[in-house]
Each structure stands twice: as C-alpha cells, then as structure tokens.
Amino acid sequence: MADPQPHTARLRRRPHRPGRGCAAAAGRGTPQGQAGAGAPLSDARSVPSGVRRARGPQPGPAGLAGAGTAVRPAAHGLPRRTVPGRRRGVVRRLPRTVRPPVRLGDDARPAVRRPVRTRLREVACGVRRVTAANHSGDGDTGGDGNYGGGHGCEPGGKGSDAERARLAALRDGEPLVEFAGGSTPYIDYQSIDVLLSLQQPRSDAPAELPFYVLGQVKELLFKLLYEELVRVRSLLAEDEVWQATWVLRRVQREAGLLCSTWDVLGSLAPTEFNAFRDSLGQASGLQSYMYRMVEYVLGNKDPRLARPHLGVPGVAEQVRRALEEPSVYDAALALLARRGAPLPATALERDWSQPYAPSDAAERAWAQVYAKGGAPGGGPSRPESGGELFWLAEALADVAEAMCRWRSLHLLTVERIIGTKPGTGGTHGVAWLRRVSEHRFFPDLWAARGRL
Template identity: 40%
Template sequence: MKCPVSHGAATPAPSQPADYHGAQLDFSKDMSYGDYLSLDTILSAQHPLSPEHNELLFIIQHQTSELWMKLMLHELHGARDNIAAGQLPAAMKMLARVAAIMNQLVHAWDVLSTMTPPEYTAIRPYLGASSGFQSHQYREIEFLLGNKNATHLQVHQHKPEAYAVLKRALEAPSIYDQAIMVMANSGLAVDAARLAGPWDQPVKSDNSVKAAWTTVYQNTGEYWPLYELAEKLVDLETAFRLWRFRHVTTVQRVIGFKMGTGGTDGVNYLRKMLDVVLFPELFELRTEL
C-alpha cells in the first residue's frame, strides 16, 4: 500500500511565528505585544516589602487604580479644553468615558475587599507613612472637577513637579467653571462675579447659575447641547460619589476605624468627603423641576 503522503520535499517548519496574513514576523526587528505595552517594565514594578502573600494584591490594586486615573486625567483635560472651545459633543464623549472608568474602579474595590483585617494588619507595618491621600493624580482629578483646597498642596511639596501640576490645576477654572462660562456665552444670565473667579476656592452654589441651568432644563429644545452637557456632568458626579462610597466601605471593612497610614482619620475623613458636592446647582434644581 502506498503511503498517502506527498512525495515532494518536506516543508521546513517556519523559524518565526506567522501573522494572520501568513507573513513571517521577526520579533528581533518587529514590535511585539510586550514591547508595545512595555510589559517588562509594568510587570516588574511590584516590589513587596513584607513576607506576606497578600501584599501583592494591595500593590496591584493601587497601581492599576493609578493607571486608570492617568487615563481619567487625559480625558478630563481634553474635556475641559473642548468645553472652553465650545466643542461640547467631543467633551461629552470624554466625560462619559471618565464616568465609565469610575464605575470600573467601583468594582475594583471588590477585589481589595477580599483582604481581611488580620491580612492587612500583617502588611501595615511595612507601608510606613504611605497613603492614598498622597496620590497627586487623585488630587488633580478633584481639582479639575472643582473640589479645590489649597492646603492639600502641602502634601506634595517634596515632589516639585507634581506640586507645580497641582498648583496650576488649583488656580485654573475647573470643568464646571468652563461649563458655566459656555452657558453664559450662550446668552443665559450668570452673575459677573461667578464668571470672574478666583478659581482656587471650593465651588459654592450660586443662585444665578441655578437659574440658568433651570432655564436649560425647562427649554431643552432651545438649549439641547447644554442640557446634554448638564446630564453628562450629573452622570460624572454620580459615578464619582459611588467610587468614593465604595472606597469608604472597603476601608471600613478592612481596617475599621483605625487611623490612616498617612496620618488621616481614616474612615472618618473619607466619610466627610462623601458630603462634598461638585456641581451643586445641577442637583439642587431637581427638587423644583
């Protein structure tokens, strides 16, 4: 019986992987997946200081949160620039993405909450004075959203570059300030004092702003882009509140009412942050609509 194989010369196995089109890739020359994502750098950036198994969870939880916050800042800066330029559709796309990232981070706390109090207590001595309160990216997000507090700059004085970035964010109009300016430019009456700054103060409810937003909501056909922007801002603040609330509940579950590693009041401090309202007029007017 004849062997049912070709009598031609055997085809040698390719020395390099083939791409989806059959071309040969030479990863000594071509960029690979790991090269593009700098995976060697990212995956070698975890350096546990304790002998505890659970410390890697703690590190990765916070590193990935910082990566998501980097993307949030990229989108928030873009949104603010687009609002200032009157490009509201582009800004709303970016704000929606930020809200989605915040929702992603809400669920990230589910993973950290698998750490029990004794497991956290075992690694806590190795954390020193490090604390999420020292995250300059989180602080910049708050400043961009209008939660301004100059005293928070002091935490970052030892890092001149981060300090300079935060000082600029503190003194510049927030995303909400820019939205109010656009509303005024659309012909809606906003008090001149509200449009003049200074921009380094926490946002306070303004009756003229509330009246202007109320006009937008009562005349959606005439002010549809502003109405859509307002709802995107409400979506964003809602996502931010959920993120902060999930943070509080996870911290209380893991450490109870112990003082935070950075010297804050821990859960008590985080609870106070739940009362901060970023876009007050947009929530106040809902009672009257």
C-alpha cells in the same frame, strides 16, 4: 439651600495653620507637626499654606509628561533601608529610588535592549525614552513574514491594513513569533517590561500584592480620568458641546471601572490587611497626586491638600497647575454664560485655586437647561432645539455620581477593613472619608434637581 460642600466651607471658616496641633496617627511613626485632629499628614518641611511657593526644581513639561521623573527621597516616617515588618523579619525589598517617566523626548533609541534596571536608570537621568521602540528592523527572517525587515512593516513603525493582509496571507494566519532586537513589538509599544518591574511589595504577606497592584491600577485610571477631563474642559471652552459630552460618556465608564476595583479590595479580611499594614508607614492614598489632580480638574479645590506634593520635583508643578487652572465645572459655567445664562462675575472670573462657592444663579441656570431641554413628557429634546446643554448636564451628572460612588465604596471598604482605627495618613480614618464623601462635584447641578 443646604451647604453641599461642608468640607470646603469648614476650611474657609478655619484656615489651616502649619505646624499647629498634632495628627492622630496613633502609634504609627512620628507625627510631623500637623493641623488639628483628623487633618492629614503632609510635608511639614516648612512649606507655608497656599500653593505659590513650590520647592525644588520644576521641569513642568506639558500635560503629564514627566510625571514621576523624580528620584524619590526616602519614604516619610520609614528608615530608608529597612522596613519594619510583622512576620518573619519581612524585609524583602528596598524602597525604590528611581521611577521611570511617563513620557520623555523622542530620542535615543538604542538598537539592542538593555536590562530593565539599566534602562530605568537611563530614563531617570533623562538619557532615553522609555516607550521608544528599540528594534531597528534589521534582522531579516528570510521571507517567512516574521518581523525583521524586508516587509515594509517595521516593528517599531507603523503598519497598515494592506501590510497586515499581506502578512496574514503569507503566513497562512499563523502568528508572528520571532522578533529581532531582543524584544517584541508589544513590549516596545507599552513598556511592559518596565511596567511589570514596578511591583515591589514590602512584606511577604499574601494580601499585599493584590493591594499593591490594585493601587497601581487605580493610579493609572486616575491619570486617564485626569487627561480625559482636561480634554473635556478644552472642548467646552471651544463650544464643542457634543464632543465634550461624548468624552464624558467614556469618562463615566472609566470611573465605573475605578469603582469595580473595590470589589477586589473589599475581599481583604482585616487580618490579611493588618499583616502588611505596618509596612506602609505613613503612606496613604491621601498623598495620591493623581487623585488630587482629578479632584481639582473636577472643581473640588482645596489648596491645603496640594501641600504634600509641593516638595516633589516634577510633580509640584503639575499639581499647582491643576489647582490654579479652571475646572471642568468652571468651563461649563462659562459656557452657560455664553449661551445667555445670567451668572454673576463671582462665578466666572475668580481665583480658580479657591473652592467654588455654590451659586443660586447657577442653580437656576441649570434648572433652565432642564426646562428648555426637556421634550414634552420630560424626555430629552432634539439637539437642534438647544438640547445639547441638557445632554451635557446629564453627562456631567453621570460623572459626578460615578466619582461619588467611588468615594462611598472607598469609605465602606475602609470601614470594613480597619473599622474606627486612624489612617496611615494622619486622619481619624473613616470619619475623614465620611466627610470628604459628602462633597458634590458640580454642586449647582445637584441643587437644581430641587427646582424641577
């Protein structure tokens, strides 16, 4: 069987040695003592290879809560206060030093909203919760049905069908337009003001805003994918195969959404991108911890790529957990074993933080699933005949394919924009992306095709 995981296999043959060699970040800042040619820039602050020694405090709240609570250090490779630009001096904004958390405790709900910056600062200090509804519902609007109290429908609280029906009838279907407390329920629900304060391009180049916003959109989708996949893993562990399959159906669509963002980025002319590329310094999507966590939960475990995150308080713990926990694929294999597939212990009890080695037994097990699950004529069988594993296999294949598409589109778009130039993250660019896009999530599931 051809090795479907050239990347991880290569890593096994040639272990990473910190501080050796030099990155190929030709002309872009100061390389920081990287692994061999084409290896990405990572935090070279003497974190040894492996992931067991995280640096800094690690609050490590459950799930993703607390992600991004860190007060950020200066961007690598760039002076903290000035960002070199190509046109018109181009220093418009300073790098942010404060980020809001994703979720904090359910406390401290001030009745009046303060400016976003103040709130961000409070949030960063853990004083308040970003998503807390700030209305107390105390400003009665005098019976016109607008929020403000007296209707039992608190802006920050729960509504109900009956409540909404009463309100719509009372106002003859006119929208609610007055809200007490200096905010709207919409802002309060999704922290829209905070969200929309987080776009801070570093140059005046017109194409930087679309690049910036699309980058943020992708991060949100990575986060969503990660959370959904963690749920899939739990459902598989609980033998809730149909429910897991149902969530995977949605995950495929979410990954499709991720793919369509390349339509927009692909419209950037090389010259448009070059107009702000220097402002990026050594920042690279390769340093996306949310993406790394998605790769890990899907089962592509490469401990070396956790390293950039190990010095980031609040992030290190999450990345480490994603690396060390079983993946969705590990959970699927355990399920197959519980259903009688003869899988070796090496596939079922192993160090989850290490790359998965494709297995002939697993390949045969998936082939069995297709053989059993397929109705006469090759169609899917009915659930009661054990066909749920067939549906699961195809849902997993859908997600694997969607993620491969995302990577291929990335590769294609990058080739179109920067050609053969090195990446900002220290790699040879397209050559790195080509190699990582060869990886197949759930490799035995792909290999099983050759047996059917």
